[in-house]
Amino acid sequence: MNSEQLANRTMSPATEGDPPAGGAFDFSWRRIWRQPLPNMAGEPLTRLLLRALLGWLGRYIVDMRGLEHVDPSRDPFILAPNHSQKMEAVLVPAAMFFFRGGKRIHFLSDWNFRMIPVLASFLRRAQTIILMNKSARPRFLNVLKPLFDPGVPGWVRAQEKLREGCSVGVYPEGTVNRDPKRLLKGYSGASRLSLITRAPVVPMGISFPDLPPDQPIPNRARMVITIGPPMKPPGIQGEPSLSDVRDWHHQIMLAISGLSHKEWQPQTKRRLS
Numbered sequence: 001m002n003s004e005q006l007a008n009r010t011m012s013p014a015t016e017g018d019p020p021a022g023g024a025f026d027f028s029w030r031r032i033w034r035q036p037l038p039n040m041a042g043e044p045l046t047r048l049l050l051r052a053l054l055g056w057l058g059r060y061i062v063d064m065r066g067l068e069h070v071d072p073s074r075d076p077f078i079l080a081p082n083h084s085q086k087m088e089a090v091l092v093p094a095a096m097f098f099f100r101g102g103k104r105i106h107f108l109s110d111w112n113f114r115m116i117p118v119l120a121s122f123l124r125r126a127q128t129i130i131l132m133n134k135s136a137r138p139r140f141l142n143v144l145k146p147l148f149d150p151g152v153p154g155w156v157r158a159q160e161k162l163r164e165g166c167s168v169g170v171y172p173e174g175t176v177n178r179d180p181k182r183l184l185k186g187y188s189g190a191s192r193l194s195l196i197t198r199a200p201v202v203p204m205g206i207s208f209p210d211l212p213p214d215q216p217i218p219n220r221a222r223m224v225i226t227i228g229p230p231m232k233p234p235g236i237q238g239e240p241s242l243s244d245v246r247d248w249h250h251q252i253m254l255a256i257s258g259l260s261h262k263e264w265q266p267q268t269k270r271r272l273s
Contacts, residue, residue: 025067027058032098039072040102046125047102050094053122057091060220062209066227069202070096072103076162076197077230079105080190080252081204082183082260083171084217088206090119093126093169095225106161107169112136114148129157129168155189162197172253174270178216180208183257183264191249195240200230201252205259226259 032054040047070079081092089109096105109128114120115136131154136142150157158168170193172186194201205226208217231252236244250266257264 025064027054027061029055032058035098035101037098037102039100039104040097043102043125049122049125050097050102053090053094054098057087058095060087060091060222061095062222062224064095064099064225064227066229067099069227069229070100070105070167072100074202074230075103075167076165076199077167078162078190078194078199078201079107079167079169079204080172080201080256081169081225082206082256082262083173083176084178084206084208085219085221086176087220088223089113089171090122092204092206092225093128094122096169097126105167105169106158108154108158108171110134112141115141115144129154129161155193158193159197162193162199168193172249172256178218179262180211180213180215180217181263182268183253183260183262185264185266185268185270186249186253187270188245188249191252192240192245194233194252195236195244195248198233200232201255202230203228203252203255203259205256205261207259207261228255228259231255 032051035051037047037050040050070077079096081088083089089107093105093107097103104127107126107128108131109123110131110133112134113123114130130148130150132145132149136145158170161168170190172188172190173184174187175184177184190201193199205228207224207226208221209224210222211217233248234244240248253264256262
């Protein structure tokens, strides 16, 4: 499929009234505190932090569909959600760990989040993969940047994790996008990572059923998480070309578009203005 065909392709959005595909969604306090977390055995503080976090923020998830697509038996894969509010950076990984019995998905995270005390504790325990690309805000905090450098580039570490049989999480949009109707063009890192490692991509769409029309998505908006089936990367020989990466990125973003109920076009902006 060439770029022109991909640009003109449309996807049928998921129906808002569809029942949960996984059949296991439940964020009641009873479930949160009784759910076994065998993959966090020997980590009592991590289990306590995870349960407390979901007890505090879990009410913002209205429904989760397609949980069977992220079952630990399907590892390794690359989870690729859209990104509409800051809370998702913590709540989505926490929800994934919970329903996977404590089995982590190693999300990529910017280094500057490690300067926020409570968030930093969760990110360390979640074993996130640090990215060093972005500048801190305010800029004078960049003087602290070397303290958080793990010494191994994030994309190299992500490849290592996938080859070890672990799954990773990447937000292809690369930043919070509060537009209720359109996805950003996004970055092709997840596409390249998939083509290099041959790991499938699991698209995730986050939508907001209570959002008033044409209003920017606020923090702590109630969300529905819809997880699509794994997408196997196309078979290519050798190092993926720029065209290979771009075409696979298009397919990934179109899948996220259909699940999130947001439009995506290749000519949209990569970042917010």
